[in-house]
Amino acid sequence: MERPLTKHIDLNRPPLNLKEYEQVGGYEAVRKVLKGMTPVEVQKLVQDSNLKGRGGAGFNTGLKWSFVPMGPEALHPKYIIANADEMEPGTFKDRLLLEGNPHQLIEGMILSAYAIQADISYIFLRWAYKKAAILIRKSIAEAYEAGYLGQNILGSKWGLEMHLHTGVGRYMCGEETALLNALEGKRATPRAKPPFPQVSGLFGKPTIVNNVETFCCVPHIINNGADWFKGLSKSEDGGTKLYGVSGRVKKPGCWELPMGVTMRELIEVHAGGMQDGYEFKGALPGGASTDFLTTEHWDVKMDFKSVAAAGSRLGTGTMVVLDDATCPVGFVHNLQHFFAQESCGWCTPCREGLPWVEKILLNMEKGHGRMEDLELLDMHTKMLGPGNTFCALAPGAMEPLQSALKYFRDDFVRHIVEGKCPWHTATETPKRFAESLMV
Amino acid sequence: MLTETEIQAIDHEVKLVPYKKAAVIEALKIVQKERGWISDESVEVIAAYLEMSPAEVDSVATFYNLIFRKPVGRHVILLCDSISCYVMGYQKLYEGIQQHLNIKFGQTTPDKLFTLLPNPCLGCCDHAPALMIDEDLYRDVKEEELEEILKKYRTKI
Numbered sequence: 304m305e306r307p308l309t310k311h312i313d314l315n316r317p318p319l320n321l322k323e324y325e326q327v328g329g330y331e332a333v334r335k336v337l338k339g340m341t342p343v344e345v346q347k348l349v350q351d352s353n354l355k356g357r358g359g360a361g362f363n364t365g366l367k368w369s370f371v372p373m374g375p376e377a378l379h380p381k382y383i384i385a386n387a388d389e390m391e392p393g394t395f396k397d398r399l400l401l402e403g404n405p406h407q408l409i410e411g412m413i414l415s416a417y418a419i420q421a422d423i424s425y426i427f428l429r430w431a432y433k434k435a436a437i438l439i440r441k442s443i444a445e446a447y448e449a450g451y452l453g454q455n456i457l458g459s460k461w462g463l464e465m466h467l468h469t470g471v472g473r474y475m476c477g478e479e480t481a482l483l484n485a486l487e488g489k490r491a492t493p494r495a496k497p498p499f500p501q502v503s504g505l506f507g508k509p510t511i512v513n514n515v516e517t518f519c520c521v522p523h524i525i526n527n528g529a530d531w532f533k534g535l536s537k538s539e540d541g542g543t544k545l546y547g548v549s550g551r552v553k554k555p556g557c558w559e560l561p562m563g564v565t566m567r568e569l570i571e572v573h574a575g576g577m578q579d580g581y582e583f584k585g586a587l588p589g590g591a592s593t594d595f596l597t598t599e600h601w602d603v604k605m606d607f608k609s610v611a612a613a614g615s616r617l618g619t620g621t622m623v624v625l626d627d628a629t630c631p632v633g634f635v636h637n638l639q640h641f642f643a644q645e646s647c648g649w650c651t652p653c654r655e656g657l658p659w660v661e662k663i664l665l666n667m668e669k670g671h672g673r674m675e676d677l678e679l680l681d682m683h684t685k686m687l688g689p690g691n692t693f694c695a696l697a698p699g700a701m702e703p704l705q706s707a708l709k710y711f712r713d714d715f716v717r718h719i720v721e722g723k724c725p726w727h728t729a730t731e732t733p734k735r736f737a738e739s740l741m742v
Numbered sequence: 743m744l745t746e747t748e749i750q751a752i753d754h755e756v757k758l759v760p761y762k763k764a765a766v767i768e769a770l771k772i773v774q775k776e777r778g779w780i781s782d783e784s785v786e787v788i789a790a791y792l793e794m795s796p797a798e799v800d801s802v803a804t805f806y807n808l809i810f811r812k813p814v815g816r817h818v819i820l821l822c823d824s825i826s827c828y829v830m831g832y833q834k835l836y837e838g839i840q841q842h843l844n845i846k847f848g849q850t851t852p853d854k855l856f857t858l859l860p861n862p863c864l865g866c867c868d869h870a871p872a873l874m875i876d877e878d879l880y881r882d883v884k885e886e887e888l889e890e891i892l893k894k895y896r897t898k899i
Contacts, residue, residue, distance in 0.1 A: 307802045337815055389865050390862065390863055390865070391863070392824035392825045392826065392862065392863040392867075393824070393826050393867050394863070394867070395865045395866055395867050396866065397865075398865050398866070409894055414784070426818060429865065430808055431861075431864050431865055431874065431879075432865065433877045433879070466758060470773075470805075470806075470808075471767060471770070471771060471806040471808040471809050472806050472807040472808040472809075473805065473807060474805055474862060485767065487759075487764050488759070488763055488764040488765060488766040488767050488768075488802065489802065490801060490802055490805040491805065493805075506759075506760050506764075547867070547868060548868075549826040549829075549867035549868050549870060550826060550829045550830070551830070555867070555868035555869070555870075557868060584773075589823075591825055621867070623825050623826055623828070623829070623867070626829070629828075629829050633828075634825065634828065634829070637823070637824070637825050637828040638825055640823075641823075641824060641825070644862070645862065647805075660820070708783070732835055
């Protein structure tokens with residue numbers, strides 16, 4: 304089984320430096336493209352490979368690039384940005400690529416920048432990835448030194464600058480347009496679309512924002528072709544995917560696998576099954592803002608289309624497992640606490656609705672829930688759903704809630720009827736903890 | 743007043759952007775690195791230097807959770823309270839830290855050595871529960887390891 308993205312990653316040693324990276328074929332794709340491919344040919348090749356955005360939206364990457372104005376009339380400088388603000392709770396896949404092989408990301412960004420004829424690039428890195436920041440700075444310097452960055456790259460007429468920007472927190476920065484505001488030194492609130500960033504993005508100029516994993520696929524597509532990339536996958540969506548599993552499994556971790564492995568294979572084989580004494584109850588397949596899947600979805604293929612057909616989203620492909628010893632209401636409360644806290648406050652439904660949802664759930668955990676609360680929660684899943692808010696934060700927050708209300712409704716009812724959290728009688732810690740959050 | 747070091751670092755960032763105020767987040771990071779936190783006075787001097795109003799600078803400073811608008815202790819403990827750490831029992835670590843340091847989320851020890859803050863996801867969910875102290879990441883943390891971990895920072899300047 305081919306693992307192009309992680310083949311040269313070994314966390315037990317430092318990542319490949321420029322020379323070592325070149326020895327295993329690194330920057331060959333940049334040479335190939337600059338020697339004999341037009342920008343539009345690169346766009347077309349990536350579009351044909353059916354590479355879909357790995358940040359969670361799953362949009363065809365080459366198609367996204369094709370919306371950027373090209374030719375002499377286009378505004379410059381154009382920008383290309385790597386979204387390395389990995390902050391979706393439960394997600395830890397880009398860290399592996401950033402710490403494991405930074406030159407692969409840089410090469411992917413150079414190729415993508417060439418495809419849209421960008422002039423300036425940024426890596427927007429989350430603050431917590433201290434080790435990655437050091438490694439990326441060093442790798443960018445090496446790439447400049449070798450002439451892969453800067454003016455007249457490899458003797459061509461085209462040049463690209465690259466900067467590392469480290470953030471100062473806030474989940475909102477991962478939203479494409481909010482990220483642009485953060486890079487412009489503003490509050491990270493989302494922007495209205497249209498205009499889309501491809502036309503008017505950073506500082507009002509044409510801009511492409513892609514996820515780290517998406518960029519890392521590009522050199523391999525250029526080197527091996529669209530059909531090869533499609534052939535790596537077990538489904539319609541091209542390529543391999545970095546999958547992760549966390550929670551009470553025997554071997555939590557992150558693995559590069561063919562796109563479209565089943566949830567069963569991920570949990571039973573790669574994650575080693577559930578820890579002894581714990582039963583699988585459900586899982587968020589792709590981070591905090593995705594709908595629960597349960598045992599009935601055990602054989603669903605983990606690709607964008609199949610997971611959507613099962614009523615959820617592939618999201619980031621990193622799964623959080625809910626076990627039978629963890630209270631589903633407490634689990635969802637934790638998620639809603641996060642989303643309420645991270646709401647940027649820009650639009651009313653999100654700013655006001657999420658704290659209300661959080662308080663209802665906390666009350667339920669403390670044994671003060673009422674049956675009407677279930678209707679209130681149901682109502683919020685509609686009113687904070689798609690189309691009613693400025694960006695996808697609140698609709699994303701409603702995904703685990705609406706599916707928990709569907710699959711684990713009996714557990715919500717038990718909280719109300721018994722006037723306590725049934726999971727917290729065994730240990731007093733969570734109850735006291737819930738109370739401490741009320742101060 | 744901004745120091746020479748701060749001005750130099752801010753000027754470097756200003757050169758990379760089309761207009762001055764686009765460098766405000768970098769300026770806040772630079773000043774916080776030097777002074778530990780962002781006081782009202784810092785907001786005002788940054789505003790004057792970047793030709794912005796203090797309110798505009800403050801609107802940005804208060805948005806980002808890692809820009810500190812209140813003094814913090816010498817070491818900042820960021821305890822992940824997100825979903826994978828919830829499942830794996832970060833609550834026990836929170837209780838443990840409260841016992842060792844007698845501070846809750848948002849509080850600083852009287853000797854100004856530690857500030858404890860909740861933090862949404864440190865991006866190492868396969869090694870939950872996790873916490874960060876200053877720039878050091880601790881993964882798969884057990885309650886009984888807390889004392890040893892904290893001890894390192896009691897003597898560290």
